[in-house]
Amino acid sequence: MTLSRPTQISMFVLIVLGTSYFMIAETSFTAQVLFVLFCISYAALCFMSVLGGTDEVVAASIRYALAFASGIGVPLVCLFVLLMKVVPDIQGWISYFAALSANDVLPAAAGFGLGIVFAMFTLVCVFIAGLMVWWVSMR
Amino acid sequence: MKNAIRVLRAERSWTQADLAEKLGVSRNSINAIENGKFDPSLPLAFQIARLFEKSIEEIFDDEG
Numbered sequence: 001m002t003l004s005r006p007t008q009i010s011m012f013v014l015i016v017l018g019t020s021y022f023m024i025a026e027t028s029f030t031a032q033v034l035f036v037l038f039c040i041s042y043a044a045l046c047f048m049s050v051l052g053g054t055d056e057v058v059a060a061s062i063r064y065a066l067a068f069a070s071g072i073g074v075p076l077v078c079l080f081v082l083l084m085k086v087v088p089d090i091q092g093w094i095s096y097f098a099a100l101s102a103n104d105v106l107p108a109a110a111g112f113g114l115g116i117v118f119a120m121f122t123l124v125c126v127f128i129a130g131l132m133v134w135w136v137s138m139r
Numbered sequence: 140m141k142n143a144i145r146v147l148r149a150e151r152s153w154t155q156a157d158l159a160e161k162l163g164v165s166r167n168s169i170n171a172i173e174n175g176k177f178d179p180s181l182p183l184a185f186q187i188a189r190l191f192e193k194s195i196e197e198i199f200d201d202e203g
Contacts, residue, residue: 055163055164055165055168056164056168056179056180056183057164057165057167057168057171057172057177058164058165058167058168060177135167137176138167138170138171138174138176138177139170139174139176
């Protein structure tokens, strides 16, 4: 079973938007648990799709993109932490967005959540860039 | 690695998509292998050879 690229992209957008929505809006605990279960199920599906995929070129492209994400994406995320210290305005923006969070979430926890979403977003963007570099080099 | 997949495919009037479907891989993968940008694994090379009823050496040239 292979997940098509449009499915992967739309699921990624859905998960990022969903996570942001749950951080900002007042939602029931059940809805939050269901969303987390949905995300975990999708992650498991992706994992099985990569493991069970027979297309070795696609598998190689995923390995390349994973190396790209870990080799470039992770340092980028770490650099942002340093950048936050050098440019204090960034802390102000984070505080602003954290203050927009739902009432039952403390601003510090919302800031932590924003960090997770940012790291996830950056890693996926670098992963997609890695995939594009791979497929362009294969032309 | 050079290969004769494009010629063999053309002889049979197969498109890249047709070949991809027969091998159970994506069309982009066929394109990458055909252009010599990606060397297939031994099992896939055997699968290609069987499909074209040729030996691996007749299809792939590692000295080219």
